[in-house]
Amino acid sequence: VILMPIDAPQAKIDATRGYGGEVILFDRFKQDREVLTREIAAQRGMTLIPPFDHADVLTGQGTAAKELFDEVGELDYLFVCMGGGGLLSGSALSARALSPACQVIGVEPEAGNDGQQSFRSGAIVRIPTPKTIADGAQTQAVGEITFAIIQRDVDDISTVTDPQLVDAMRFYAERMKMIVEPTGCLSLAAVCHAGIPVQGKRVGVIVSGGNVDLQRFGQLVGSPA
Template sequence: MITIGDIKAAQESLKDVVRKTPLFYSTTFSKECGCEIYLKCENKQKTGAFKLRGAYNKICSLSEEERRNGVVASSAGNHAQGVAYAATAFGIKSTIVMPTTAPLAKVQATKNYGAEVIQYGEVYDECYSKAVEVQKETGAIFVHPFNDDKVIAGQGTISLEILEELPDTDIIVVPIGGGGLISGMAVAAKAINPNIKVIGVQAEIIASSKISLIKNEIVTLPGVKSLADGISVKTPGDNTFKYMRKYVDEIVTVTEDEIAYGIFSLMERNKLVAEGAGAVCIAALLAGKIEVEGKKVVALVSGGNIDIAMVSKIIDRELVMLKRRISISVELQDKVGQLSSIITDIVALGGNVYKARQDRNWSSKGLEYTNVIFEIETQSKDHAKHIISNLEDKGYNLQVIEK
């Protein structure tokens, strides 16, 4: 098993390649969670995620003979970009197998870094099978995204950076898919301070590492695609399982709703764009899944490679879930001035009319009435209630439309 010496050697190999990413204190999240929360922003890393660390350290370790036939990898996106970047830096051909469901931004970025991309399957494990076929056909070196000691050592350099800057850290919270990231980070953290807790976070719908640790054996789950696609792994690695069993203190899970809220909260409160896997740590903290009161906690934002269309969907959805965008249907007399009057009333109550759609075809009261559907932006759930109750007090016949 690797030691902190291996991780420090990886840090030396990476010193002119990777960025030392920001670690900053979040006042907002700290107040909400009752502790000191710091965000380690690997979404600001080159290629947009931590994966460059492990991929580069692995490729750096290859001999000239091993590099001759190139490298092959399977990835949902971030490891793909890390391998492509590193391979191109060494002048090596890279072939990456990515799922058909991978965000377009990740696929295009991988190609832009110089890789040949093959899209196959829906989850990582299906990509892995295809990549093994390619490896056998070409003789290329397979760069595993997590079940490789050189990769694990590269990922562990994140803990070195954290503890150089914040040596009195009590808890480090880390996303888990196959386990490579948390394995390396846990080895480094525990070597520096054995009292540090290392806690993993996994998507509830595909919590293979958590279940494996509970059963004390490697478990394979059905392939399911989480919003946290970067950690949607059916089977943890046999190598990483040994590290997790020895060094990881706890694994908690988060729901898809909690992940979406984590992405939204990082954007709104800290102006950080995170992908699903990058948001699971703050999602777990906001959901109260980890005991952190009074502690100094570092939450890893592991990556920011999210499709912009998905960002738009999440923002719209969360605004509706938080009642900061509400829809109401109001019955009005179909005559001049009625529409402008209610809009004036809504604005006077602090609401912003986002959309208005009039259905003039039919009302139960007759043709002289019409139903108008309003989408209204509000400041909070309480503000939404205030608007609705005041409109009803003014005599408007309305219904709230639940989405």
């Protein structure tokens, strides 16, 4: 059983159902996902698997960075897409073990910079559900477990705008022949637009997903640059 926002990409919903999953939809702007998942798990006698704030979950997500380091060796920078912080914290653990000098940069949508606010204030900041095309990063707050790792092992958190995400989507499509969802473009958008001095450096970029409806993809990348 998978709980998904009612405005999740239809491609993601259809794929999940196609693999045999039961999808339950909710309104992310009006309903509390955590309360709903706990209720469903209790009613059905199921085990709750959170999307990011669990040691096993973030460790699994961090294997993306491990595989990158195993393949290319040490890096100067690693840019990682950020929502609740699972992928970022897991990737930071991999970086500290395999490329200790690497600067790990988390990237959020500008409209949903709860992680950046939390990182710079030293305490978890909760915000209203942000409105951004990066639907996978419409989180209200980072997790307690992920934040502790981020505070210790991440160097900075940057933000990018929705138009910058579209630029990155277009780059992936035109130059690399890849369909990447807006959230998956956060890291590349920061490389291109965040003003971080990456020229001449060894830079790693985590591309976190391609769950975007083709019609929506066409509308975004086909819009004037």
